[in-house]
Amino acid sequence: MIVPLPLFLLFLMLALAVPVGFAMALSGTLGLYLMGGWDTVRGVLTTTPLSTVSGYELITIPMFLLMAEFILVSGVADGLFRAAAAWIGRVRGGLGMATTLAGAGFAAICGTSTAAAATLSATTLPAMIKQGYEPRMASGVVAISGTLAILIPPSVGFVIYGLIAEVNIGKLLIAGLLPAVVVTATILLTIYILVLLDPTRAPPVAGVSWAEKVRLLRLALPIVLLFAFVTGMIYSGIATPTEAAALGAFGGFVLALASGRLTVSSFRSCLVKAVYGSAMVMMIVMGAAVFGYFFTLTQWTQDLVAWVGALHVSRWAIITVILLGYLLLGCFMDQTAILILTVPIVLPIIKSLGFDPIWFGVVKIVTAEVGLITPPIGLNCFVVARYSGMPVGEVFRGSLPHFIAHLFALAILVAFPEISLWLPSKM
Template identity: 55%
Template sequence: MIVAAGIIILLLLLVFGMPVAFALGVAGMVGLWLKGGLDMVLGILRATPLSTTSSYELITVPMFMLMAEFIIVSRIAEELFDSAKVWLGRTPAGLAIATALAGAGFGAISGSSTAAAATLSGTSIPAMIRHNYNPRLASGVVAISGTLAMLIPPSIAIVLYGLIAQLSISKLLIAGIIPGLLVTLVIALTVLVLAAINPSHAPAVSSYSLREKVASLRIVGPMVALIMLVTGCIYLGIATPTEAASLGAFGAMVIAAMRRRLTWNSFCNALFSASRTTCMIVLIIICAQVFGYYFTLTGFTQELVSYVGNLDVSRWFIFLLIVLLYLVLGCFLDQVAILFLTVPVVLPVVTALGFDPIWFGIIIIITAEVGLVTPPVGLNVYVVSAYSKIPVKDIFIGVTPHVIAHMLVILLLAMFPALVMWLPSTIVQ
């Protein structure tokens, strides 16, 4: 009864528009009060903020956010599309494929999906529209390509999952590389199929000389250096994720300065933006921990694990239900909120069924990608619409083939877990 009361209060607060952090905190406090009275509530409120935010690994979040802000200042991500366009423009759907590659490149140097979607909207959509691309196809590939920043390291979502699940963040970040490349390939193949069905929707554009192609690679050099500085250091065991994130933020700042884009105002704006986002995430973490204490003290998680373990059904059927749950939640809630709401409850069930938590983490990050482009919330879709002025309805239609393709990727990773687990198994400790 107490568990039901807390969940109902949480859902009602979310429905009436209360911010996720406060909804979690209020529901958790009410549940704790029903369970143990005011003294229990006050005791947990006194201890939770410090115990939750004193984690050393949490420093990774503001450093990756700052890295993303400096990358935006440098505008190198905008030029990634131009470089990819030079190499792929002559092929059918070349500009759309270049957008997917630019999205992957942006994801490899920034963990912000909304920033990726905004950047690609301002560069690739105008180029595709000028070359007579179908607006739905163009906006759809931009919206889905922006989500790659959630999966390809450095990824804020993966770091948060690691903090909640108390897993190796190094292994989780490295585990996202092959699935990230696979998703990029699937996006490219999807636009090729769409172009084959209707060639007029994604025509080839002008070709470039070899000299122009080689010259375009100068944009790629700083990006590769930054990737090696962050992901390479983590993989080789040279630096922890926290240290690598700090190096990445410094490296991104140096790149912005070398490109003469770093001014005092842009520097302060980057610090302010990274701090504001970090404060939002930390507040969600603290309030989710309060809600988590409420679940723990009621014994709900243990009872759920026991109940699921006694069900006479295949563990894959339960896994399918969990994936469907995440897809439904992604239609209504922010991805950070979904992680903090569900992982403490779902992960014990998943591990009790014999699934690897690192593999499961990558699966739910991909389902969270889908949530960024599915109605009615679909944050990336609204970002693309705001920058491109293309109607939201058209973007949702344009992204639908990519959502179907993502479902196939999830199926593939479920059938072949080694695609996720092999690379982290080779990491240098």
């Protein structure tokens, strides 16, 4: 009864929309009380908050969030889309493909999928609809392109996973690069196939002169350089992820300043939003630590690992069941909540089966991408619907082909772990 009661309380609070950090802290506190009384609760609560959030690596999160806010102010996402549209716009579905490439470029300096989806909704979606794109298809492209921010470094999701799983955050961030290429190519191919099946979904647009293409290409150059700088510093080992994040935040500040859009008011807004986002993540991490202490005391994870180890089935069958469970959870829960709740339980099983935790982190993040467009909770679809004024059901229907295509991409990443592990092995 000790384990089920706190778990029931946790899921009840999540269903009542209690913030996940507070839900985990309260349910974990109840579990600690049932295990050892008030002395256990007092001992954990007086030491855990400070020891959890004082980690040097956690500084990475506010720095990446601050960099994203500065980039949003600079308006660079619009420039990325215009440059991509100029180069591939004449291809059928070219504006949709340009949206995906702009989403990938914006993801390279954003780190949060909801911010990416909101920005693309405000910049690329109106342009596609204006050119005669089917609204359902256009909204689906924007929703799925926004998810790239959780995979392409800098990814806040990777940082959180790295902290929970206690694996090298730098290697995790670099591990996302080649899978991001696979996923981006999957989205582009899906757009091409959709337009091939029904050309009325995406009419062709007028061509652009070479001089204009070169001029617009310069709009994307600052972002490419900033991404190459931050990622290169991590890959080469010149800077830690925390130091690279700080340098990236400064680079974002310079871009916002150079754009002429950075005012005292917008600067203050960037700081406040980064603080809000950081405080939310820190509360989640603290709540997860309290809940983790409770689970450690129950020995439930160790018993589960022993039970799985005794099963006479292929380890690939077990990983398939785990991923199907993640896809199912993604239909009903926020991805951060899933990450915090499940990784401490699932990761020991993954290690006992002989899988690499960095590879599993990449696979987990890709399943999180799928969850961001899966009804009824798919957050990116709600963001697109809010900014576009479209019914959320239409956005979900527009995302359905990408959901199916993402399952194929996920299967490729599971079948070929080298895609995720090759670059980190060369660091």
